[in-house]
Amino acid sequence: MTERPHAGSSLYEDEAVTEPHPLTQSLQRWTQRVRAFDRRRPLVWDLLITGFFVGAALVDANGGWRNTAPNTHVPGWQVFLMSLGLSVPLFWRRRHPMAVLAMMVATNLLSNWTGAMLQAALIQMIVLFDIAMRLPLRTLGRAGLLMTAPLVVGAVRFPRDSWDQQILPNVWAYALVALFGIAVRSRQDYTAALVERARRLEIERDQQAQLAAAAERTRIAREMHDIIGHNLSVITGLADGGSYAAAKSPERAAQALEAIGTTSRQALSELRRLLDVLRDDAPATAERSPQPALTDLDQLIDGVRAAGLPVRSTVSGRPDSIPAGRQLTVYRVVQEALTNTLKHGGPTATATVAVSYTDHGVTVEVTDTGTGSGGGAPGPGNGDASDRGNGRGNGRGLTGMRERTSLYDGTLEAGPLPGPPGGWRVHLHLPKDSETP
Template identity: 60%
Template sequence: MTDTASEETGPRPTDLPAPAPLTRNIQDRIQRFRALDRRRPLLWDLVVTGLWITFAVLDYSTGGWRTVARDTEAPEPLVLLMSLCFSAPLLWRRRRPMTVLLLMAPVSVVNIWTGAVVQAALLQLIPAYTIALRLPLKYLAWSGLLMSLPAAVGALVLPGNTDRQLVSYLWGFAFVALLGIAVRTRREYTEALVERAQRLEHERDQQARLAAAAERTRIAREMHDIIGHNLSVITGLADGGAYAAARNPERAAQALEAIGTTSRQALGELRRVLGVLRETATNADLAPQPSLADLDTLVTGVREAGLPVRLTTHRTPAAPSLSPGLQLAVYRVVQESLTNTLKHAGPGASAQVTLTCTRDCLEVLAADSGGTPPGGPSGVRRTGSDGRGLSGMRERTSLYNGTLEAGPLPTGGWQTRLRLPLEDTPP
């Protein structure tokens, strides 16, 4: 029982963490080394240079240089000095790689001339790799000349196997040069990809901000048109109902019924707009936006609010069909014009809306006979306190490259003229 329980409660093989891949461990260690190099570059250079000096001194102390030397009787102090001269300048290999090669060049001449051929001479490949990795290619050619020239002179002047040393120098230089160029190309390509990703991310964020600002503007415009117009109609109906309550109760009841109808209509439109904005509303009401066919309903509601309105439509046979967006823009301009007339025209005013559609353009003329509101200039009553009325109409007009003119009439009242081109209007 005990063994069975322990087996059941013990960790299962599927619950154990999977071992990390070998490549991930290698990448983590490389990133740690790079982070240390960025934080402490001098410390890293000292450690690397110290290791190469140690190897050079060990090659001298153990006599390993004699296995490849042409003259095994070369002075040992000179061999030690050359080993240090090849390894110690590596401390500046990243900051001054060309200077390091220039310092090693005369040592390389002495190394070949004496026949010692210390193996530390191969450390010249390290600054050559740094030059291929960081400096322009013209410096790479000079570094190859500095490395191969002493060996070439030795092969021409001195007898023996100096030509083999020249070949080994050339092959070694070609290898580190190609390696440095490959690493440099990959690094530049990676940096270009990172820069491009950052730029695309910045552009994406900027486009998102612009889209959010445009959407806020559109929502504010729709809310203003919906709420402003319906509240103006409700206000007119309420004033008319209060006036008729004492003399004609039947008309007051009709006004109250119209107020209820207009309120429900406004509430329904408001719910549609807010339903689209809710993130959890997956089944938002997607009823069509108002079009030119709804102008009669709009005019009827304004008439019930107490403003006489006459709607006239002229359409030529060659007139094209209008897109839903353009029809919505015309509807909202007429709605805003009549709303402003209800708010500011004064008692006894009347309105005239004329819609003319030809093959080339669509013109809307909305005018009223009302005068200036008491105590205010004529230019105030159409902009409102915040100017959203005219600005909203101009924004809708600019979407279709149209023109909008609004201003007081010489005989009193106010006129709004909208003109929209139809050449590029999609069917």
């Protein structure tokens, strides 16, 4: 055996890789080729094996058997037939192993009874090996007892030395062949188990990859919904408000156009940053902009106000040590709640955003006085009817908010306020002691 240490790896600097000996590699390659040929053409292989041993048995029947036989006067035709009986059945050993063994044992029983004691009886060991590889152990035990019967008959009919010297060596040979067959069978079962385990692991790996891809697609769809939905709602509100003010106050119209340009550029920048993640050829050193955080809430609220929705915000407590993931969740929930108010609150709607930081986590409540009719703030259009539902509650936005909240074991409540005056309420709570995913 040769050992080759890993190069350039500190993890394995004290270990060595053991390579198989060239002779072992050659033997493994030869064995694999033989097995592959056997699997492709089993009948051809059986014919080759059977033909070889039939030839060997007939060569021994030509006169060599007299060198070891206690009775050399057995007729030649009988020796020829017994040689065929001990070799020809080998062809059916895989399909009917016990029947083949019984036929060969009967022939061997006749051989020992007559005193020929043909060496072709050793071919029985091939059948015994197949039985050890393929059949239950209790069948192997019966096969061993069956093969011992001719040995006892020969020892009784033609005693030469002590009975144990005539029987035990053959029994030991049978036992070694059976053990070898069991060892090969165990090795094959172990290899098959490893192959099956590798197949299952490969399937599990593919399933995990598919789940990860699905989760990533969901995350990207959620981000795109939040980015595009909010910014388009703001742009629509600004455009409608600007067209309304153009006739009476050109300066307000110019401000609306400027705000539209700013919001559009911001939305385009966020969308490009998100889509860059999907590019296979994206450079590793590409610029990475930070995700929105709690410090960006004021800018978000100012943009909604510019779109025509009056928003009052209050903050209590201090956002000490709130992880970035929770900050993004709070930001997106507030963004989605205000976007829905822009879409569906009606022209007279107002909104209130209350953020509270405590020792137990962060709580956000967004309420509005919208009628839920889909009229929007000064003209943001009707929006997506799927977001409206029974007032706004059945669309992708609410689903995205719930998914984000569940990542941090938080709670989210969304629903209409009792009227009059009515309106809509979104309540979010993220516990401080929840584990960061």
